[in-house]
Amino acid sequence: MKMSLKIPIRYKFLLTLLLVTTFAVSVITFTMANLFHSDKGGYIHDLTSVNAVRTAEEARALMNGYRERLRVFGRMMLERRLPQQVKAQTLEGLFVEFPELVSVTLYADEKEEATLYDAKAIADAGLSADDLARLRAAQSLPFASLREQGVYAANVSLSERLPVFLLAIAYQDSAAEHPVVLASLVRSDALLNMARRASAFETFLLDGDNRLLAHADAKRVADRATVDWIPNLDQAREQRSFGTTFEYTHANKEWVGGIAPLNFAGVVAAVQIPSSAAFLTARELLNTLFGVALGLLLLAAAVGLISAYRISRPLEKLSQATRVVAQGQFDINVQVNSSDEIGTLAQSFNDMAVGLKERDEKLRQANLALVQSEKMSAFGQLSAGIAHEVKNPLTGILGYAQLTKRKFNTDDPLYKNLEVIEKETKRCRSIIDNLMRFARAEHAEKRPTNVVQTIRDAVAIVDHQLGIKQVAIELDLPPQLPQVNANANQLQQVVMNLMINAQQALEGKPGRVRVAARLENPGWLTIEVSDDGPGIPPEIQSRIFEPFFSTKGVGEGTGLGLSVSYGIIKDHSGDITVRSVPGQGATFLITIPAIDIEKSQAKNA
Numbered sequence: 001m002k003m004s005l006k007i008p009i010r011y012k013f014l015l016t017l018l019l020v021t022t023f024a025v026s027v028i029t030f031t032m033a034n035l036f037h038s039d040k041g042g043y044i045h046d047l048t049s050v051n052a053v054r055t056a057e058e059a060r061a062l063m064n065g066y067r068e069r070l071r072v073f074g075r076m077m078l079e080r081r082l083p084q085q086v087k088a089q090t091l092e093g094l095f096v097e098f099p100e101l102v103s104v105t106l107y108a109d110e111k112e113e114a115t116l117y118d119a120k121a122i123a124d125a126g127l128s129a130d131d132l133a134r135l136r137a138a139q140s141l142p143f144a145s146l147r148e149q150g151v152y153a154a155n156v157s158l159s160e161r162l163p164v165f166l167l168a169i170a171y172q173d174s175a176a177e178h179p180v181v182l183a184s185l186v187r188s189d190a191l192l193n194m195a196r197r198a199s200a201f202e203t204f205l206l207d208g209d210n211r212l213l214a215h216a217d218a219k220r221v222a223d224r225a226t227v228d229w230i231p232n233l234d235q236a237r238e239q240r241s242f243g244t245t246f247e248y249t250h251a252n253k254e255w256v257g258g259i260a261p262l263n264f265a266g267v268v269a270a271v272q273i274p275s276s277a278a279f280l281t282a283r284e285l286l287n288t289l290f291g292v293a294l295g296l297l298l299l300a301a302a303v304g305l306i307s308a309y310r311i312s313r314p315l316e317k318l319s320q321a322t323r324v325v326a327q328g329q330f331d332i333n334v335q336v337n338s339s340d341e342i343g344t345l346a347q348s349f350n351d352m353a354v355g356l357k358e359r360d361e362k363l364r365q366a367n368l369a370l371v372q373s374e375k376m377s378a379f380g381q382l383s384a385g386i387a388h389e390v391k392n393p394l395t396g397i398l399g400y401a402q403l404t405k406r407k408f409n410t411d412d413p414l415y416k417n418l419e420v421i422e423k424e425t426k427r428c429r430s431i432i433d434n435l436m437r438f439a440r441a442e443h444a445e446k447r448p449t450n451v452v453q454t455i456r457d458a459v460a461i462v463d464h465q466l467g468i469k470q471v472a473i474e475l476d477l478p479p480q481l482p483q484v485n486a487n488a489n490q491l492q493q494v495v496m497n498l499m500i501n502a503q504q505a506l507e508g509k510p511g512r513v514r515v516a517a518r519l520e521n522p523g524w525l526t527i528e529v530s531d532d533g534p535g536i537p538p539e540i541q542s543r544i545f546e547p548f549f550s551t552k553g554v555g556e557g558t559g560l561g562l563s564v565s566y567g568i569i570k571d572h573s574g575d576i577t578v579r580s581v582p583g584q585g586a587t588f589l590i591t592i593p594a595i596d597i598e599k600s601q602a603k604n605a
Contacts, residue, residue: 021300025293044256045245048271051201052243052258056269058194059205059214060262066167066186067151069098074171074182077106077114091116100187102164103132107181110143112136117185125162132185139166146170146181153265155211156185160222163188165213167265192218201271206233208266230257230270247275318349325353328360391432398425446572448483448595449491451517451525457488458495459515462503466513471503476516482594484525486572491592494565494576495529498588501561502531505586525594530587536580544578 076091095101095118103117117132139156146152152168168183191214195203205213210233212225227233229250243260254275261268314334321334332353334346401421408415459473466473484491495515502513513531520526536544547563569576572592580586 018297018301021297025296044273044275045258048201048256048258048273049243049245049260051198051203051271052245052260052269055194055198055203055205055271056243056260056262059191059267059269060264062190062194063153063167063262063264063267066100066184067169069094069101070104070167070169070182070184071171072098073101073104073116073184074106074180077104077116078180100190102162102185102187105136105183107141107143107183110141110181113180121162121187125159127158127162131158135185141168141181141183143181147179149265151265152208153213153267154207154209155188155213155221155224157188157222157224160219163192163218163221165191165207188214188221192216192221198271201273203269203271205262206268206270213267227270230259230272233259233268233270314343314346318346321349321353325356331357391429394425394429394432398422398429401425446485446487449486449488450481451484451486451491451527451592452477452479452481454486454488454491455495455515455517455527458492458499461492462496462499466499466503469503469506469508470510471506472510472512473499474512474514476514476518478518481517481519481525484572484592485595486592490568491572494568494590495527497561497565498529502529502533502586505531505533507533519594520591523594524591527590527592528587529590530585532585535582535584536578536586537582541578541580545576 073091073094076087076094079087082090095116099118099121101118102121103115105115106113115132115136117129119129122128122132135156135158139154142152146168147170150170152166154166156166157163164185165188166183167186168181171180171182191205195205195214196216197203202216204215204227206227207213210226210228212221212227215221215225229248231246231248232244235244243258245256245258247254247256249255250272255272256275257270257272259268259270317334321332324332333350401418405415405418405422408418455475455477459475463473499513499515503511511532513529516528516530518526518528545562545566566576569590569592574590574592576588576590578586578588
């Protein structure tokens with residue numbers, strides 16, 4: 001036996017979604033990684049240049065700030081209008097306000113005129129005023145260069161605890177008779193912090209002599225280390241424009257370096273990064289992309305599972321419902337709360353189930369009607385044969401009984417017996433005559449008949465009988481109704497039979513019988529006979545037109561009245577049905593095709 005693996009559609013949908021997502025993410029990841037890897041050199045160069053320029057701009061802003069602070073000191077030191085004590089207090093306050101400035105020296109005609117310093121800052125660094133004096137003596141300012149450029153900066157750190165650089169500016173002031181120079185020892189803390197912020201890049205500042213002005217390693221700044229491994233430093237310093245990048249070898253490693261001039265006292269900002277960092281960056285990118293891809297796959301799996309469930313669950317309901325419908329149970333409704341194609345399919349299925357239920361009911365009713373019709377037809381044929389065979393002997397029996405009865409006196413017991421024989425024989429012949437009518441063995445002549453007059457004639461005959469039983473007759477007969485092609489006597493017999501049955505259904509109690517006629521549909525006339533009796537139980541409504549079926553007691557009826565009426569109406573190409581609710585009476589509906597009088601008259605003419 002061949003076995004096949006059954007995979008639910010939700011898993012197929014989920015697997016397809018995951019495969020598509022995995023393929024798309026993989027293509028995007030590897031494409032981006034390859035592009036990044038192929039462009040790693042340009043990327044690192046650009047990034048190095050950007051960091052060098054950004055460092056230069058930040059350092060230039062700091063240097064300009066220090067220069068402005070130094071000018072403030074110069075204006076105050078050259079101010080002659082203030083009392084000496086007020087000037088001293090003001091200068092002392094400036095050291096508090098500008099803690100970056102450790103000392104300020106005023107030079108006139110290249111000679112030291114005055115020196116101010118922050119004694120507390122020097123003491124905290126373990127230095128003294130003599131150390132500052134020796135530093136000033138050892139450091140000769142380039143006065144000629146200052147007159148040309150206006151500013152000078154150099155690393156003159158005394159210790160690791162107090163990293164400082166010398167900042168000197170040419171100062172023009174109306175209070176001074178000759179141009180003066182202001183020189184200050186400025187703390188390098190802000191520059192050092194700036195150099196430490198870059199994690200991937202090694203960042204530093206170089207003064208005009210290529211000594212480290214700022215670096216992440218404060219010891220190298222304190223040692224006034226020089227940088228001699230970066231090529232083209234002097235050319236980059238002279239460009240005074242954007243940053244420059246280049247590759248070089250230092251300490252047996254390949255580096256990518258970038259230089260950007262500050263355009264301030266020959267100071268330049270330099271950054272460098274190992275070339276291998278490009279691969280590290282690519283690896284980090286791949287790890288990030290892998291994490292993003294994994295997250296996308298998990299998200300796709302969750303979304304796919306939910307979507308697949310929302311799609312497959314209604315389909316499973318529909319599948320189960322189809323199995324129920326296949327078993328002939330049409331009373332089912334699939335609930336799907338969606339407005340998409342699945343919801344439309346479910347609604348179509350529900351409509352189909354309702355339609356099948358209605359058609360099944362109609363088919364069942366049609367089948368019952370067909371069975372009933374076939375039964376009545378078969379019985380009619382059988383009845384015709386029986387009636388023909390039985391009617392002739394009954395005629396003989398009746399004749400002999402009547403002839404024999406004449407030979408006896410009326411008080412003779414045999415005479416009474418012969419009367420009983422005569423009566424019962426006539427009754428049997430009446431039954432045979434009804435059977436013949438039911439079997440259509442006798443076809444009465446049909447002609448255009450006034451239905452209203454026929455009903456009134458039938459009512460006139462049974463009115464007295466129903467009146468004695470306290471049964472009132474109500475008529476609802478329009479004055480104008482089309483005629484029908486019928487035998488008036490047979491149609492009258494049917495109406496009388498239905499009215500008498502209605503009176504008998506009341507079981508001797510007062511009641512009401514209503515007879516109405518109307519044009520129900522174009523070309524069809526309806527006769528309605530209803531009563532307010534106990535009604536007909538549902539379980540016997542399908543059998544009341546069967547021959548010899550009766551709910552009356554023995555000897556009270558033959559069970560042929562309704563079956564004969566059924567045969568008469570069928571012979572008139574009509575139909576007779578019953579509608580009854582137990583406790584609310586019964587209604588018999590007769591429908592007969594109407595005829596057009598004008599057409600009939602034209603045809604006869």
